[in-house]
Amino acid sequence: MNEISASLALALDLVAGGESRLAAIVLLSLKVSLGATLMACALGMPLGALLSVGRFPGRRVLIVLFNGLMGLPPVVVGLLVYLLLSRAGPLGQFGLLFTPTAMVIAQTVLVAPIIAALTRQVIDDEWREHREQLRSLGASRPRAARTLLWNARFALTTAALAGFGRAIAEVGAVMIVGGNIDGVTRVMTTTIALETSKGDLPLALALGVILITVVLTLNAGAYLLRQWAERRWG
Amino acid sequence: MQVRNILRRGLAAATMIMIGLGASAQDRFITVASTTSTEQSGLFAHLLPAFEKATGIKVRVVALGTGQALGLARRGDADVVFVHDKAAEEKFIAESYGVKRQEVMYNDFILVGPKADPAKALGRDILEGLRRVEAAKAPFVSRGDKSGTHAAELRYWKLAGVDLDARKGPWYRDTGSGMGPALNTAASMNAYILADRGTWLNFKNRGEMGIVVEGDKALFNQYGVILVNPARHTHVKQADGQKFIDWVVSKDGQQAIADYKIGGEQLFFPNAAK
Numbered sequence: 001m002n003e004i005s006a007s008l009a010l011a012l013d014l015v016a017g018g019e020s021r022l023a024a025i026v027l028l029s030l031k032v033s034l035g036a037t038l039m040a041c042a043l044g045m046p047l048g049a050l051l052s053v054g055r056f057p058g059r060r061v062l063i064v065l066f067n068g069l070m071g072l073p074p075v076v077v078g079l080l081v082y083l084l085l086s087r088a089g090p091l092g093q094f095g096l097l098f099t100p101t102a103m104v105i106a107q108t109v110l111v112a113p114i115i116a117a118l119t120r121q122v123i124d125d126e127w128r129e130h131r132e133q134l135r136s137l138g139a140s141r142p143r144a145a146r147t148l149l150w151n152a153r154f155a156l157t158t159a160a161l162a163g164f165g166r167a168i169a170e171v172g173a174v175m176i177v178g179g180n181i182d183g184v185t186r187v188m189t190t191t192i193a194l195e196t197s198k199g200d201l202p203l204a205l206a207l208g209v210i211l212i213t214v215v216l217t218l219n220a221g222a223y224l225l226r227q228w229a230e231r232r233w234g
Numbered sequence: 235m236q237v238r239n240i241l242r243r244g245l246a247a248a249t250m251i252m253i254g255l256g257a258s259a260q261d262r263f264i265t266v267a268s269t270t271s272t273e274q275s276g277l278f279a280h281l282l283p284a285f286e287k288a289t290g291i292k293v294r295v296v297a298l299g300t301g302q303a304l305g306l307a308r309r310g311d312a313d314v315v316f317v318h319d320k321a322a323e324e325k326f327i328a329e330s331y332g333v334k335r336q337e338v339m340y341n342d343f344i345l346v347g348p349k350a351d352p353a354k355a356l357g358r359d360i361l362e363g364l365r366r367v368e369a370a371k372a373p374f375v376s377r378g379d380k381s382g383t384h385a386a387e388l389r390y391w392k393l394a395g396v397d398l399d400a401r402k403g404p405w406y407r408d409t410g411s412g413m414g415p416a417l418n419t420a421a422s423m424n425a426y427i428l429a430d431r432g433t434w435l436n437f438k439n440r441g442e443m444g445i446v447v448e449g450d451k452a453l454f455n456q457y458g459v460i461l462v463n464p465a466r467h468t469h470v471k472q473a474d475g476q477k478f479i480d481w482v483v484s485k486d487g488q489q490a491i492a493d494y495k496i497g498g499e500q501l502f503f504p505n506a507a508k
Contacts, residue, residue, distance in 0.1 A: 038247075042247035043245070046241055046243070047241070050241075086310070086311050087310030087311050087469060088310055088311075089309075092310070093469075095469065097311055098294060142239070179296035180296070181294045181296060182279070182295065194274075196414070196415070196418070197274055197413070197414025197418075198437060199414060199417060199418055199421070199437040199438040199439030201439055
């Protein structure tokens with residue numbers, strides 16, 4: 001118990017001290033995970049919507065596949081992306097390994113299935129409700145997918161937040177493809193892992209408290225923004 | 235057509251985001267694959283600013299076990315390796331993955347264990363100490379991760395005449411983890427563990443543990459530095475990598491290594507060939 005309360009005090013100290021290195025690590029965490037979430041939304045939302053309204057062979061297989069991929073182990077994704085980006089790998093010539101870009105790619109792979117699967121779920125409901133209406137207007141299925149995505153834009157923020165939560169919390173993938181390089185690819189979760197390795201458990205936990213606070217603040221912000229937007233345009 | 239349009243727009247947006255993220259300034263840097271002991275002991279944080287000041291080259295350290303660090307370099311993902319397992323390093327050179335191995339510094343391994351010392355392993359003889367740990371079936375934590383320290387541990391067991399394959403039991407705990415995590419495990423189960431002194435000195439969560447065996451000549455732990463062979467991996471930053479190697483074995487570099495102390499205690503002893 002003592003250690004935990006000491007960690008809370010230390011977390012406050014760290015934040016109050018406004019150490020620039022800590023700020024840089026938090027910023028990089030946000031940049032990488034928000035970047036990955038945006039990428040995953042750009043890929044996963046259209047895909048999820050098409051899976052919902054589309055009728056094509058293999059659709060059910062794809063739905064099961066994306067549902068299953070929500071449980072992708074980060075370390076496996078890390079390893080896969082590492083082998084792709086490694087100098088000896090197919091994309092080696094771009095020299096992306098151990099860069100924040102590599103971390104964004106890995107987290108995108110991790111998060112896109114979550115966003116695709118959750119989007120499909122949301123659009124399924126919308127589709128059931130508006131199918132007749134859209135049909136009577138003569139909308140093609142892709143057209144319908146677009147309309148429904150727009151209709152469901154507020155509900156879809158939850159999908160994006162779920163994806164972001166997964167990205168910011170994982171350590172396995174970014175550790176492998178980023179290498180936890182000080183000042184270059186060191187993010188919150190890899191710092192916590194490192195401090196735990198050094199046996200500095202209070203500092204590790206204090207950093208964890210800061211990470212959770214950042215995530216909560218961001219979620220609260222998204223929630224308020226959504227409410228405001230719904231009132232204004234919903 | 236419209237399906238493609240939707241997907242294409244998604245892809246285009248994703249690409250724009252990637253480009254936006256990737257557009258950061260490119261520094262002049264090299265990548266060094268090294269061991270957790272050098273990173274977690276704080277040596278690099280002390281050493282690298284001095285090198286950067288002298289040459290303007292940034293060093294990006296990826297800290298892994300020695301086996302993993304050499305594996306990374308074999309794939310061409312590092313310019314220089316800085317590790318501590320002579321046999322594995324020489325194999326790396328023999329397979330022409332590395333150009334030349336230069337010795338840089340040494341520190342030593344220590345046997346860490348519970349202060350109460352239930353196995354009565356206290357002393358200056360590592361082989362005798364290990365024999366007693368095994369005889370008492372006292373809990374022992376092994377790195378088990380093909381690191382330099384793990385290789386050394388296996389070597390000592392062999393020299394001590396303990397056939398691990400036959401004697402391994404619940405007392406021998408293979409954790410497959412880095413030095414720090416393995417020390418955390420040992421601290422929580424009051425086990426013995428072979429550690430490098432640097433990581434130990436910088437380790438905070440010691441619990442009831444202390445040094446049990448130290449000062450044996452056999453515990454000597456040599457670090458070497460190797461440039462990854464540019465003939466094998468053409469993108470290796472040969473000139474800047476060589477500059478780093480030249481600097482760590484130079485008078486300035488060696489002095490910087492000697493200057494690194496924790497609580498007044500020197501962690502690494504420079505011994506590059508003159």
